[in-house]
Amino acid sequence: MSFFSKYIFFPALACSLLFGSCTSSAKISKKENQHYLINSNTVDSSAFYTILPYKKKMDATMNEVIGKTDIALTKDQPEGVLGDFVCDLLLISCKKYIGKDSVLLNGVLLNNGGLRTSLPKGEITAGKIFELMPFDNELAFVELTGDKTQEMMDYLAVKGGMPVAGIRMEIENMKAKNVFINGVPFDKNKHYYFISSDYLINGGDKMDFFKNPVKTVFLKKLIRDVIIEYCKNETKNGHTLSAQTDGRISVAK
DSSP, rough: OOOOHHHOEEEEEEHHHHHHOOOOOOSSSOOOOOOOOOSSSOOOOHHHHHHHHHHHHHHHHHHHHEEESSBBBBOOHHHHHHHHHHHHHHHGGGTSGGGGGGGOOOOOEEEGGGOSBBSSEEEEEHHHHHHHSSSSOEEEEEEOOOOHHHHHHHHHHTTTOOOEEEEEEEETEEEEEEEEEEEEEOTTOEEEEEEEEHHHHTTGGGOOOGOOEEEEEEEEEHHHHHHHHHHHHHHHOOOOHHOOOOSSEEEOO
């Protein structure tokens, strides 16, 4: 089964095309993405053959091999190789999106829930990255006070770790200790600058420390697109996609 068959999202136009016209008086009360199976058995045949050229183009896009991994990239806590891989590539990639502020960038924070699947060992297709990041989450650059950054570290400790880059810390009795940011001991008197998703910066996953930041800049770049671009560039340069955990978040013994 093709990626297009499994994961197509229908706007109002597609609703009209496939299932008949919608009433002009209808109003949208909420928006949700739904997955529908598309083949000649599930929709009118004329509609299916109208869609077919787009289906073939989508299949070609989603089946494109954009990289190759030497190990399976999976989630874990307090630290996982998949989280390290994604956060590290965002830390590298985002510097070109934030311009002059790139010198300020300290780290990246995501959540395990936002990474929806593992990446298998071997060839990685664009469709697999859509499965990894099916949501249209955008990147955001945020400036936090030292107090807010301390709240972030406390949150990470209570949660038992989450995907990060630029941060090293230990968790002891659900408390953050020995925190380093960019290799320098955390200083509560400083401001810190992080990349995260618009969903998290808007308070998703109860990340209340992102509320009332000093500054937020929404970069208008989908995380998924940045991952795909990075994978393609690494492959173009002859590099295998690889990562390994390095103890950036550990539990004190």
